[in-house]
Amino acid sequence: MMADKGNVEIRNLDVRFGSGANVVDAVNEVSIDVKPGEFVSILGPSGCGKSTLLNVVAGFVKRTGGSVLVDGVDVRGPGAERGMVFQQYSLFPWMTVRKNVEFGLKMQGRQRSERETAARTLLGLAGLLAFENHYPDQLSGGMKQRVGIVRALATSPQVLLMDEPFGALDAQTRVVMQQILTNMWQRFRLSVLFITHDIDESIFLSDKVYVMTARPGRIKAEIEVPLPRPRVAEMTTSNEFLQLKRQLHELIRGESFKAMGGDLKEGMGGFGMEVGPQGVAELI
Numbered sequence: 001m002m003a004d005k006g007n008v009e010i011r012n013l014d015v016r017f018g019s020g021a022n023v024v025d026a027v028n029e030v031s032i033d034v035k036p037g038e039f040v041s042i043l044g045p046s047g048c049g050k051s052t053l054l055n056v057v058a059g060f061v062k063r064t065g066g067s068v069l070v071d072g073v074d075v076r077g078p079g080a081e082r083g084m085v086f087q088q089y090s091l092f093p094w095m096t097v098r099k100n101v102e103f104g105l106k107m108q109g110r111q112r113s114e115r116e117t118a119a120r121t122l123l124g125l126a127g128l129l130a131f132e133n134h135y136p137d138q139l140s141g142g143m144k145q146r147v148g149i150v151r152a153l154a155t156s157p158q159v160l161l162m163d164e165p166f167g168a169l170d171a172q173t174r175v176v177m178q179q180i181l182t183n184m185w186q187r188f189r190l191s192v193l194f195i196t197h198d199i200d201e202s203i204f205l206s207d208k209v210y211v212m213t214a215r216p217g218r219i220k221a222e223i224e225v226p227l228p229r230p231r232v233a234e235m236t237t238s239n240e241f242l243q244l245k246r247q248l249h250e251l252i253r254g255e256s257f258k259a260m261g262g263d264l265k266e267g268m269g270g271f272g273m274e275v276g277p278q279g280v281a282e283l284i
């Protein structure tokens with residue numbers, strides 16, 4: 001079943017903070033498309049404006065120029081058709097797991113029994129039903145973020161906005177979370193706009209990856225990921241995957257240097273010098 005809602009059109013987006021000598025151009029002339037049911041990642045070096053961009057789509061930050069349309073409607077503030085998952089889990093510590101998931105539904109005025117059923121169904125899908133009466137600080141990071149995703153899905157948004165949701169997790173948990181997310185996305189078929197600085201993660205999850213430059217963030221490239229669905233871990237060692245990885249490394253390498261305050265010197269990015277998304281930090 002293909003989704004017919006959740007179309008995101010970002011056109012010539014500019015975001016500028018401050019004024020006079022303190023002006024910061026965070027996002028510059030960015031155009032991005034997320035088609036209904038598509039999984040799209042934005043990959044970019046630290047500080048390039050990824051979070052700012054997502055926050056504009058969420059309606060938390062005002063744009064300076066350009067337009068953001070969700071299903072043809074101009075974004076002017078937050079809305080129920082856009083769910084957000086943050087890097088910091090941002091669960092209410094005084095509420096149980098189930099109450100956290102039910103929160104958005106309660107705000108929408110849904111009946112208790114309806115809320116409970118919806119929350120329990122989603123928690124079941126995420127393998128968390130046994131923890132419905134636990135409090136967030138009794139959970140691991142990966143479990144907390146699963147609750148964060150379930151909570152965002154509970155109100156049936158058309159678009160899920162995810163800001164480096166696995167950034168705070170260890171490498172193994174991260175891989176498991178990517179698998180859970182891709183499985184859940186396959187089931188719900190909603191549009192996702194996903195921010196990351198992890199190349200493997202962007203390939204594994206996405207239909208399309210936009211690569212951003214160092215600040216001010218512009219779109220440097222748009223790469224389709226033609227890997228079949230469902231995505232499984234074995235694909236990460238396929239030739240197709242490794243080729244995409246090489247291509248994205250090439251694109252992001254120079255930008256990571258710039259983001260660290262320097263430029264890529266002649267020869268430094270040449271053969272034998274692998275600089276990943278962490279940029280020069282990996283060389284020190």
Ligand SMILES: Nc1ncnc2c1ncn2[C@@H]1O[C@H](COP(=O)(O)OP(=O)(O)OP(=O)(O)O)[C@@H](O)[C@H]1O
Nearest residue numbers: 017018024026045046047048049050051052053215
């Ligand atoms: N409210 C604000 N006022 C002034 N400057 C801001 C504000 N928010 C962000 N910036 C600046 O805009 C630029 C982009 O920040 P942003 O957080 O969007 O980058 P990012 O790519 O998400 O970075 P990271 O991956 O490190 O989180 C940075 O230089 C940041 O300092």
